[in-house]
Amino acid sequence: AQSVTQLDSHVSVSEGTPVLLRCNYSSSYSPSLFWYVQHPNKGLQLLLKYTSAATLVKGINGFEAEFKKSETSFHLTKPSAHMSDAAEYFCVVLYNTDKLIFGTGTRLQVFP
Amino acid sequence: GAGVSQSPSNKVTEKGKDVELRCDPISGHTALYWYRQSLGQGLEFLIYFQGNSAPDKSGLPSDRFSAERTGGSVSTLTIQRTQQEDSAVYLCASSLGGELQFFGPGTRLTVL
Numbered sequence: 531a532q533s534v535t536q537l538d539s540h541v542s543v544s545e546g547t548p549v550l551l552r553c554n555y556s557s558s559y560s561p562s563l564f565w566y567v568q569h570p571n572k573g574l575q576l577l578l579k580y581t582s583a584a585t586l587v588k589g590i591n592g593f594e595a596e597f598k599k600s601e602t603s604f605h606l607t608k609p610s611a612h613m614s615d616a617a618e619y620f621c622v623v624l625y626n627t628d629k630l631i632f633g634t635g636t637r638l639q640v641f642p
Numbered sequence: 643g644a645g646v647s648q649s650p651s652n653k654v655t656e657k658g659k660d661v662e663l664r665c666d667p668i669s670g671h672t673a674l675y676w677y678r679q680s681l682g683q684g685l686e687f688l689i690y691f692q693g694n695s696a697p698d699k700s701g702l703p704s705d706r707f708s709a710e711r712t713g714g715s716v717s718t719l720t721i722q723r724t725q726q727e728d729s730a731v732y733l734c735a736s737s738l739g740g741e742l743q744f745f746g747p748g749t750r751l752t753v754l
Contacts, residue, residue: 564741566745573745573747574735576742579742620685627741628673628690629675629687630687630743632684632686633684
């Protein structure tokens, strides 16, 4: 069965410093993985997706994620946080070709 | 508009009343999903429609929950005899049947 675990419920960083949001997955086969972002009072937006074409995936707004099979991880990173990055981030795995299984989310706070 | 729309954006109801939540998917999308996002939790899959196939209802939490999709487009999620634990944000998503789902802004349901 597929599942994802987001290791931190909250992450706080200062503006201009790197962001690391951690995600580990469990899958019986090569998974499709995603990161979604949810800004306050807004819908979910796809940041990036991994579908085995390349292990380092670049997304929108300067975010990227690296798929590491040996560590069953798909951590989300950004070199320099911006105030507008403050949001809830969800790591997601595709199940059974058409269902998404969401992690419990990581709330990112960015301080000036 | 071009995106997934949901109505109402907010719904406050009294315990025991029935509610209907509406989702208008992106035109041409054959797949439609309903999720529930409770406070402090990730997104929980509820139900999935794909074309003319029988819906996948495996995520519905009780028989008080039902959904229909008319004409392969608009969907209505109905919750009968609402309970306080039904309070959550209900999200709808649509896709072309693959892995990329586009989410609506959600309906925030509050059961008093």
